[in-house]
Amino acid sequence: MAHTSIGFIGGGRVTRIMLGGWQRQGHLPERIVVSDPNVENLAKLQADFPSIETALNDNRAAAAQDIVFIGLHPPAFAGALDEIKASLKPTALVVSLAPKVSIAKLSAALGTDKIARLIPNAPSIVNAGYNPVAFAAGLSAAGRAVLCEWLSILGDSPEVDEAKLEAYAILTAMGPTYLWFQLYELQAVSEAFGLTPQEVSIGLEAMVKGTVQTMTTAQLSSADVMDLIPVKPLGEDEAAIKGFYHTRLEALYAKLKS
Incomplete structure (x- = not known):
């Protein structure tokens, strides 16, 4: 866990929440790369988390980390997946933070079954989150354990049926x-x-x-x-x-x- 590198595709609110929760407990990953098309978003994150690396309008470095969180709105997914796919490590775990885009669609687009979907909860910033997660069938027990170890710092992360994630988006995320x-x-x-x-x-x-x-x-x-x-x-x-x-x-x- 200590040597895991993490990439964030998208430097918005959820990225700030997760980094804030990890930092609050003194468990920021050894390497963090955040990409975003908005220079102000990246500047704000850099000010709060000086150790992170940022990339403006370039998802390649963020997508090349051990765990890759995709924090994009569903309409923006299609334009980013090809670039992400080209940079993914064979062993990388991809975690979508958005509702609507299914594991099956992500797997087909990215060419991997090492995928999870997470519905993030804002109280994660104070380590009191409730973040339901669904895993692709092909994601190994070891891969699930690594992700759950990081998520446990943020609060509770129950494994749920993927079909229920949108309901959790209404209940716990919003x-x-x-x-x-x-x-x-x-x-x-x-x-x-x-x-x-x-x-x-x-x-x-x-x-x-x-x-x-x-x-x-x-x-x-x-x-x-x-x-x-x-x-x-x-x-x-x-x-x-x-x-x-x-x-x-x-x-x-x-x-x-x-």
């Missing part, structure tokens, strides 16, 4: 975005009511953890859980918010699975 803006507002108003930032931080974290734990372990129906608190300040808005979950998320899931 899930924090449904909550963060509300939690930051709750943080702000709580401080305005006289609590210190530290008091808010401790109380907010405990409340969120306890809220989810009540849902999953209290052995109560959803109606009974929500009835535990009689005063619901946002109750009049619940129907509209629930509607967003169905209209927005169902449409997005259908797009990811198409």
